[in-house]
Amino acid sequence: MKTNLLLLAFALSTTVGFAQKLKGSDTVLPLAQKEAESYMKSNKANKIIVTGGGSGVGLAALVDGTTDIAMSSRKIKMSEKIKLQDAGKASKETVVAYDALAVIVNPANKVSQLTREQLEGIFTGKIKNWKEVGGDDLQIVVYSRESSSGTYEFFKEHVLKNKNYASSVLSMPATGAIVQSISQTKGAIGYVGLAYMEKEVKALKVSYDKGKTYVAPSMATAKDKSYPIVRPLYFYYLTTTEKSVKPFIDFCLSPEGQKIVEQVGYVPLAK
Secondary structure, X not given: OHHHHHHHHHHHHHHHOOEEEEEEOOOOHHHHHHHHHHHHHHOOOOEEEEEEEOHHHHHHHHHHOOOOEEEEOOXXXXXXXXXXXXXXXXXXXXXXXXXXXXXXEOOOOOOOEEXXXXXXXXXXXXXXXXXXXXXXXXXXXXXEXXXXXXXXHHHHHXXXXXXXXXXXXXXXXXXXXXXXXXXXXXXXXEEEEHHHOOOOOEEOEEEOOOOOOOEOOOHHHHHOOOOOOEEEEEEEEEHHHHHHHHHHHHHHHOHHHHHHHHHHOOEOOOO
């Protein structure tokens, strides 16, 4: 009887396989979920659990051993690398896709383009009314991701040139909440990954040459790099678990996996 139970336990372990956990970036979340769904269809023994929370949350989970892959929309920080080293862990980085970060407003807003300098003014609190940038006499309501988000960090670094967000900026725990809030607030502005773009909000054209050329975020402008706010999306994992996570990562990088990148709304890696 005991032998039969042991055989049954072994049989279950070989058919069920193991559960891999992915945690982190809200931007990477819809992509990782689709990749996992597709991967599990042809690898039925493997279970993949994907949760968000922000890039910082995912990388912290990698340090404390509660995730197998950390999803991040920014590069790992030196402080996070040091935490891994202190824990006796070494990590590896893989770029799985690219994203055009869209600046969005309510469709009722007549402003359709802004320079990087104007965006900096709005998000740092120097520009407070839409009439200052060619819009209606209406207070600007600024939405941002919270500080644990890689998108928050990337926007601060590349758009605000490392200047601090205004204290009046409303921090949101998830990207979907930004889209929803902006769709309901005429004076609102925020930023989201390209895959989160919906018809309830309007993407602005952005200029990084002080107003000479304005480019809208799209798959095409991200691919040809004419849109100025494009970033890599990352997976981080430990070298000790490479063997177990590599089949899924390889799938994400395969032609099939990169097709899913484009279907979700992000930019596939160059062939």
